[in-house]
Amino acid sequence: MMMKEVRWATQPYDGYSIRESLDPDEEFLRVGPSTPTGEYLRRFWHPVAMSEQLDRGSPVAITVLGEDLVVFRDLSGAVGVLHKHCAHRRASLEFGRIENHGIRCCYHGWHFDVDGTILDTPGEPEDSQIRHRICQGAYPAKEFSGLVFCYMGPGEEQPDFPLLDSMQIEGHDLIPYSIHSPCNWLQETENAIDPFHSVFLHGRISGPQFPGLEHFLDLPVVRYRERAGGVVYAHARRSGDEDLVRLRFHDYLFPNLAQNGGMFQVMNTPKAFGRTSLTKWVVPLDDENSRKFGWRHFNDADEVLRQGSRESVGWEKVDFYGQTAHRSDQEKRSNPGDWEAWTSQGRMNVHKREYLGTTDEGVALLRSRLRRDIRRVQQGKSVVGLQQSALGSIPTYGGDTVLRVPKSASDDAGLLASVIESVIDTHIAAGGLHADERASFIRQSINTSYPGAI
Template sequence: MAIQKQFLSKPFAGYLNGPIPEENAELTHVEKGSPGGELLRRYWQPVALTCEVTDVPLGVRMFGEDLVVFRNTSGEYGILDRHCPHRGTSLEFGLPTECGLRCCYHGWLFGMDGKVLETPGDPPGSTLKDRLYHGAYPAREYKGLVFGYFGPVETMPDFPVYDSYEYPGDKLVPYSVSYPCNWLQVQENVMDPAHAVFLHTRVTFSHFSDTWGELPVMDFVETPTGMIYVTTRRWKDKVWVRSNDILMPNLAQVGHIWEDGQEAKQFGRVGITRWTTPIDNRTCKVIGWRHFHPEVDPRGIAREDQCGPGSVDFYGQGAGGSFEERQRLPGDYDAIVTQRPIAIHALEHLTYCDKGVVLFRKLLRRDIRRLATGEDIPLSRHRSNGLIPTYCHDTVLDLPPLEGVDDLELLEEVGRRVTEIVVEGDHHDGDDRLEAVRSKLLDYQRSLLPRAAE
């Protein structure tokens, strides 16, 4: 674990800075055999949008490996090592067949599992093909994304389906954005609610709404799938409790982007589901879905047409304009990628508002070391209607300041109790989990009304 650098204690002390330490390789490196890479490989990972995989193969890079994603003429998706094992020709120029992919150079045919099916340049009696496999990974399509499993096939888990994938009236629109930096610093941004106050609101302009500029009471809580942050803000006569959700190790869910805390609601659901997928140690891709349903876009601001390969419909999520324009109006992309290609943890000076980043790294380190010692990776045991519960939400309560009660203490109490309802209890295994959570939140709000009337 990196030792945190001490603050300099003299003016004009740049000369006193020491050499740049090494990155925290345990958490940041993703190549095969690296501790973090081995953990990430035990989960299904999205590799492409299905709209990117046409009638020709798509070259991709994951975990430092060059691959192709393709669709055979029967409609099945496959993932193969990019270079043909015969003479190294790129299978980006391969020809999809009914059962696999054929190399353009000498016609070798590879099945979906990598089995060499034909070596047509060899004599008719050749048994070479009967002994050979090419590198391949399991693939499947789900709601506009192509997923791969990159770990040992004998440890391949079931494909997890979370409740937010099947939300009533929702439309999941795939998108992706590439980042020229390590995956971890992109994922950590989800557990840094303080940056929304400053980067997204106070420093330049309100990217979402002015309400985000209110410094919230913050808490960070473990869940059966990972962790959430809990931010509790007052906005006039409302109290807004919001939680982003990290589902270990690299899946995250974010609520309504333009939430303003103005309208009462209970357990408003997910606006973004996204994985931070490692391309290699110094590049990654955010890939996932924007959710389009009335709860996350009551004002009609969302733009489905701006979501797709390389873009999403809110500010600061890619390179965008010129470098100078971004210097004047920076967004998430600029704040994240300029932490260096791989952020140096030993140079950070972490404070109270970084407790979420600290907890996320702790959980990641825990799972990495469990895997290394042969222990099982913790998975949620909860199911509601056969789906795994998630905990991202926006809840807005009608609750004016209470006379004689310290408002910060009230916000802490509200945030704590709302979080208990959202995360804990037997109702999370019931088929009516969504309705049960909302009912309990309404009951809690009613219990506060007599206090507000006193």
């Protein structure tokens, strides 16, 4: 007889009712080849390595979306991402020799170009046709600001490389970093669309964790806005009766790209159009491991506290609290950070055992949109892509805005909600403008809607 699936304890001392473990959502969380989510994720460019890994001159073995690959930069500077096992007899190309063009397998010397073409089979007769018949498995790759990106889907569905406006902000130095999490990719991904965790994890539970963001202790008013290929959302807070309203914008671009507001800033005077300090992708390695790749944006415009540290950003490190495994057990327990939160949900979180509340609106929105798009791909349809502006890049909005808007005596939460909606409208309307015009358009529009706000 089939046991009825019991999802939650419903009375005191009711642990016995939920003693059986439940399976994770297979459709959603499996990322390997030919799984629904794996196929969906293969419709996007993903960062898969740091350039500094290739600078050492040896091929690097990686696993992405459950596939074993090797990534290298040949002596001409071209980057290759090939299937790890050689097309001849499957020796690993991580032991291959890098050539002027491509890589040569250590076992019998077959030589592959970065696109998988076989250039040479030196042990075969001169008239061998092998190199005209087959190729090594290969994927298109591109380096950008210290990260190596790869597209692992069907050629006919390959999108343009996602050039974000935030990858070209004047005065921003993009410092690459990468951090492993021993859990399914969705757990860290969901953290980026859950602004309420900041109130508790980064504030009330063990004290403020991020300099300049102490106002996170207050519960925010949040609004989410869908856009082609993603969501922009913002949260607003007012401390007590003061006039200042602090807004933080986040970008979420499907499936796994997020941008925050600024780090190490001061938000005690009005400002408009602050820019992001963090661009990051959470890339599934396999069902139970993910690796974040991203950039810290070092800049003088928003990071006025000057507490960022470039030396602390790179492989398995970033310069703000709670993002890696590499802290003492005592520290993790006395002051748990993001990394503890998302990895402790388990190797693959069991959604059936969650009980979502009002703070989970963003998580629910993300899951429903991902599921919709996963099913679109299953039906043979294309994913909805990101839209470039006339400037040739994709507008993004991650950043902070501080406005002077007096408190409403009757419904301040309603006022904050309308301020958010209005400022989101303004940012989207200005998205296609050059940076200077964009900032002044935003400033003027906000001051028209809320005189004296900036």
